[in-house]
Amino acid sequence: MKLRLLLAGILAAAAIPLVAQQAPAIRALNEPWPRTVKVDGIEILHVQKNIYLLAGAGGYVTAQIGDEGVFLVDAGAAGQADKLVAALRTLTDKRLRYLVNTSADADHVGGNEGIVKAAGGLAGLNGENGLLARPNYGILTFAHYKALTRMTTDAPGFTALTGDAVPDSTFEGAHKDMYANGEAVQLLYQPNAHTDGDLLVFFRGSDVISTGEIYRTDSYPVIDVAKGGSVQGEINALNTILDLAIPERNQMGGTRVIPAHGHLANEADVLEYRDMLTIIRNRVRAMAQKNMTLAQVKEAHPSLEYDPLYGNHGVTGDQILEIVYNEETAKKK
Secondary structure, three states: OHHHHHHHHHHHHHHHHHHHHHHHHHHOOOOOOOOEEEEOOEEEEEEEOOEEEEEOOOOOEEEEEEOOEEEEEOOOOOOOHHHHHHHHHOOOOOOEEEEEOOOOOHHHHOOHHHHHHHOOOEOOEOOOOOOEOOOOOOEEEEEEHHHHHHHOOOEOOEOOOOHHHOOOEEEOOOEEEEEEOOEEEEEEEEOOOOOOOEEEEEEOOOOEEEOHHHOOOOOOOOOOHHHOOOHHHHHHHHHHHHHHOOOOEOOEOOOEEEOOOOOOEOHHHHHHHHHHHHHHHHHHHHHHHOOOOHHHHHHHOOOOOOHHHHOOOOOOHHHHHHHHHHHHHHHHO
């Protein structure tokens, strides 16, 4: 009996390196992470199935390409539309059919007019019957109505959009469902996250989520309080992404998440980001409940371990602490 147990142990130990050797072959069956191609300063990254990421024109632009045409999420900054279209033309000669703005940020909507012009104008909806006014020509543009309000209002550092740059279709509810290029597409409103008019765009067939400024991997979240943004709304929006995203194996792969800036992500990346913001929020909340001042909170440095990852580009550690502190003290009052 002892001899049998000894032999079983030896065989089990020998099987471990065998499994480890077989693992790479299993991974090789999966779709590999693609390389990037640069066209006139615009980097093109094939994300998954018929979805592409275009970087270098401001906030990242997502492009879904199919037989019906090109579905764009955001339009980049002002003056970048020609470069974006040139990059797209290396992928397809199909018409520019849809454009969705995820927020009213200048580096996401500045290229609206140029994209509409390249598409041959607005397709437009007939107000009487809801049908396309020009079914075989032009582009349909969408945004949440709260984002539209901000796009058409002058603000510090932002000049109001006019004419064809203004989205011609909006909605007020929690979501708008569409079907484009053979797959369902959902526009999901996320109240009071980065701003009060943010959208997530979920390409269900391709299993890709385009997040706009709700999520980025290179910085703490940009929570624009003056435009209705909030820490709790941001956490809620990140939780929505996590509800939609499904990993392929070991919390990796599966649903791809396209941020506004940074690297292409998956569920594990968003989970780490959500946990980071929640931990900082909880630490600051505990300090605020002890009646610590903002200066004392900053001195305690509750974001210390996260600052090297997220505090060196865009929003600093002190800035995120101040946003969280002000929100928590306002709740307390």
